[in-house]
Amino acid sequence: MHPKGDGAMGPGRAELTSIFLLPVGTNLFDYLGGILSYMVIAVPIFAGVYRDLSAAELSELISKNAFVSIYLVNCFSQIIDLSSSLCDVAGYTHRIAELDEAMRCILQGQKDEDEEAKELQPCDAVFVLEDVTITAPGSDCTLVRNLNVHVREGSNLLITGETGSGKSSILRVLARLWKPKRGHVCVFTPFGPRGVLFLPQKPFLSDGTLREQVIYPLKEVFPNSGQVDDDRILRSLEMSGLTCLLSRTGGLDHKVEWKWSEILSPGEMQRLAFSRLFYLQPKYAVLDESSSALSEDAEIELYTCCRQLGMTLISVGHRRSIKNFHDLELKLGPDGQWDLKRLPKQHAPGDDQ
Numbered sequence: 059m060h061p062k063g064d065g066a067m068g069p070g071r072a073e074l075t076s077i078f079l080l081p082v083g084t085n086l087f088d089y090l091g092g093i094l095s096y097m098v099i100a101v102p103i104f105a106g107v108y109r110d111l112s113a114a115e116l117s118e119l120i121s122k123n124a125f126v127s128i129y130l131v132n133c134f135s136q137i138i139d140l141s142s143s144l145c146d147v148a149g150y151t152h153r154i155a156e157l158d159e160a161m162r163c164i165l166q167g168q169k170d171e172d173e174e175a176k177e178l179q180p181c182d183a184v185f186v187l188e189d190v191t192i193t194a195p196g197s198d199c200t201l202v203r204n205l206n207v208h209v210r211e212g213s214n215l216l217i218t219g220e221t222g223s224g225k226s227s228i229l230r231v232l233a234r235l236w237k238p239k240r241g242h243v244c245v246f247t248p249f250g251p252r253g254v255l256f257l258p259q260k261p262f263l264s265d266g267t268l269r270e271q272v273i274y275p276l277k278e279v280f281p282n283s284g285q286v287d288d289d290r291i292l293r294s295l296e297m298s299g300l301t302c303l304l305s306r307t308g309g310l311d312h313k314v315e316w317k318w319s320e321i322l323s324p325g326e327m328q329r330l331a332f333s334r335l336f337y338l339q340p341k342y343a344v345l346d347e348s349s350s351a352l353s354e355d356a357e358i359e360l361y362t363c364c365r366q367l368g369m370t371l372i373s374v375g376h377r378r379s380i381k382n383f384h385d386l387e388l389k390l391g392p393d394g395q396w397d398l399k400r401l402p403k404q405h406a407p408g409d410d411q
């Protein structure tokens with residue numbers, strides 16, 4: 059036997075009220091509407107108010123009264139039905155307003171931090187982590203302790219470490235999705251196609267044509283770029299090894315029936331994310347195991363393209379082969395330990411091109 063009122067074991071009083079009483083209250087007019095008119099007219103009839111009327115006049119009065127009552131009941135029911143939709147709309151509006159307020163606070167906080175950081179910017183460093191300690195939200199376990207890293211343009215950083223050691227957490231802090239527990243994090247380049255783009259392990263694929271997939275997060279290309287832009291998209295698809303998608307979709311602008319995230323394989327999704335990168339060609343790219351579903355050879359090809367396009371990379375990856383494309387390795391260890399070392403210069407494919 060469970061004690062009475064044990065909220066964890068069954069619905070509480072508030073839930074019972076919402077499950078049973080609210081619908082009953084809402085539909086009360088519907089239930090009683092049919093008999094309400096007779097109850098209302100019965101009082102004056104039995105009190106003798108209409109004793110002068112003939113039987114025909116009385117029945118006409120009763121029927122007229124029933125019509126008016128049912129019409130009123132109908133109107134009340136509609137108002138009550140509308141009120142629940144109105145409550146939903148009010149709830150959604152409130153949540154959107156709260157989200158908007160939170161976003162404004164974050165943006166304002168970032169602006170203030172950026173202003174402070176500008177004064178502290180060390181020469182030519184673009185990503186700066188100074189004395190940064192990271193813990194996951196709602197956890198006391200330190201993932202990275204007192205981390206100091208500066209990433210300069212042209213100097214690629216590879217983050218390695220065991221599963222769960224906090225590699226992606228560093229990227230979340232750089233993207234300002236998480237606040238560090240201690241220390242300063244500064245990114246001296248705008249987020250987006252003109253600055254730094256983040257490629258996650260599982261890319262977000264919106265609905266839309268192949269063109270819309272490749273140019274994402276842009277919604278439209280410049281109207282006068284025409285053929286030039288088409289060529290750029292085709293070239294990006296070729297570099298990412300996805301030219302085959304053109305025949306599957308029937309062209310860049312053909313409306314497709316399917317959901318991209320359902321029909322593409324994980325590897326194809328990752329290649330599509332790289333085609334976005336090659337189309338947008340930002341100065342900096344943060345790659346969070348963005349090629350993990352591809353073969354080593356395919357990964358090397360994609361990193362070679364990034365190098366040819368002159369992007370500065372911050373990557374998380376497990377394969378040894380991608381070390382050749384990086385200058386620094388940040389290795390995360392247990393208990394928040396880390397080690398930053400310069401990688402030996404090696405000949406990476408694409409260096410001689």
Ligand SMILES: Nc1ncnc2c1ncn2[C@@H]1O[C@H](COP(=O)(O)OP(=O)(O)OP(=O)(O)O)[C@@H](O)[C@H]1O
Pocket residue numbers: 194195196197201219220221222223224225226227228
């Ligand atoms: N939103 C979150 N809330 C709480 N804990 C989280 C959250 N996201 C990640 N963590 C925890 O933080 C730790 C570090 O996660 P992170 O994703 O940085 O690991 P990782 O080194 O990138 O691992 P992998 O190599 O498997 O991708 C993990 O123990 C994870 O469970």
